[in-house]
């Protein structure tokens with residue numbers, strides 16, 4: 001099963017992206033989503049090839065944001081697609097069954113659609129306000145997660161759900177109680193001055209109830 005913590009990269013330049021990704025891996029993150037917006041395909045592919053190699057060294061999974069062809073060209077472990085990106089079924093046709101395809105949802109109806117099309121996990125959010133992304137969908141809060149995850153339970157939809165958007169250490173216990181599987185974060189890790197300690201604390205909370 002997938003790691004419960006996904007780090008979504010940040011940085012306006014390839015150098016900053018690489019620095020942040022390296023730091024996250026050094027701190028113990030085992031799953032990186034490369035999110036490098038407003039860049040040419042060439043710039044993104046140069047970065048993606050380097051990040052793929054680094055992730056291999058750290059035995060971390062590597063997926064790319066938005067771009068199925070970039071994922072295919074770099075033999076990434078997968079891709080994360082939003083509601084306005086390529087369809088999940090279209091991506092599956094290109095990437096095949098073995099690659100990870102994550103899908104964004106903001107409502108239960110989104111989850112119905114994305115799971116029907118065969119996504120491997122759902123990124124459900126935003127949980128709360130965040131400066132990391134522009135044009136946020138409506139904020140869900142704990143009540144939103146509880147309601148949506150309850151509907152998933154009733155419909156027996158077992159696809160793992162990752163909470164996303166402004167998540168901090170303090171939110172994890174209550175989010176887990178709603179039934180989420182993991183979290184996807186950017187800001188708290190990028191900004192932390194004690195990344196290793198933070199990643200340990202996040203994992204301690206995320207894996208608290210897992211019986212080994």
Ligand SMILES: Cc1ncc(COP(=O)(O)OP(=O)(O)O)c(N)n1
Pocket residue numbers: 006008033035065066080081082083084085102103104105122123124133162164184
């Ligand atoms: C794990 C995860 N969940 C949601 C998103 C958001 O994807 P999207 O809606 O396509 O927005 P952008 O990230 O492309 O701005 C995500 N990236 N990862």
Ligand SMILES: Cc1ncsc1CCOP(=O)(O)O
Pocket residue numbers: 008125126129130131132133164165166167184185186187188
């Ligand atoms: C990509 C994305 N999609 C919804 S919120 C978000 C940003 C998550 O970053 P942060 O953890 O810094 O709020």
Ligand SMILES: [Mg+2]
Pocket residue numbers: 065066080081082085
């Ligand atoms: Mg997107």
